[in-house]
Amino acid sequence: MLEAHFDETKLADLRKRNNWKAKDKYVTLKSSGENIKVLLRWIPPIVQIIGSVENVENARQILVNLTHAESQVMSLKERIFRAVVETGCLEEMKQIYPHLSITPEYDSHQLKLFGTQEDISAGKMQIYQFAQNIEEDVLKKLGKHQRQYLLMQLQHESTNTNSINIRALVQAKFQEKKIKASISLKNNDEVVLSYFHENEHKNAISTLETLIS
Incomplete structure (x- = not known):
């Protein structure tokens, strides 16, 4: 075990940043691609670091670096x-x-x-x-009228804050269905769907078809 002293304010900030709420917390610290597992016991402004000799010293140095954020x-x-x-x-x-x-x-x-x-x-x-x-799709799989409706609404939103916020409605539906995708207006004349994975693309298109039908 090793006891390390820290500035109490910086230590509190570090715990908040990493969501380390428990007084005793097993953590995995990363350094140069290596995972270091130790038990941290918080007794502000002291942190007791418990683990193997090598891991304890490495963990202390990582915590020092992290508090100088x-x-x-x-x-x-x-x-x-x-x-x-x-x-x-x-x-x-x-x-x-x-x-x-x-x-x-x-x-x-x-x-x-x-x-x-x-x-x-x-x-x-x-x-x-x-x-x-990030992949971008110009929504050719949507019907022509659906694309035109989306484009018209997004163009209107860009200049009129009192209009129906179709983008917010779409993103709320994506979030509800846990779909990681984003629609936006590109160059003010094209609607694009941004996504990382093909399954997100398929789910987003299906949701848009239902929402704007």
Whole structure:
């Protein structure tokens, strides 16, 4: 066992960021692709780290790095922001970078990243990679009238805040059915469906057909 002393405020922030609520918590810490499993016992401002000698020392260093976290903002175009948030990219990011906190700022179309400099830099690159790999479909499988209706509504929404928010209705239905997909207006003359996996595409098309029939 090793006892490590931390700044109490930074320690509280670290626990909140990682949802480590229990006083005793088995955790898996990631470092250079290696998974380190230890038991953390919180006695603020002390953390007792319990595990093998090698794991305990590595875990202490990881926790030190994590408490020296910083915040950065990543700005994206509105359509890309929506696609990244609504197609499941952030859930994938949590699996890859479990200690990196990413908060979507919907009004400004920004992602607020909080973590170590190393995780933030790598996380930004990964988000850009995800954005490049998102598939886009111009909804040719929908009927002509359905596409025209969607296009007309989205165009109207872009200039009139009092119009029916068809995009919000569609996204709410996607969320209800746990479909990770996003519809948006592209170049103001085309409706696109963004998705990562083919099964999400099929489910989204089926939902749109039912919703706009």
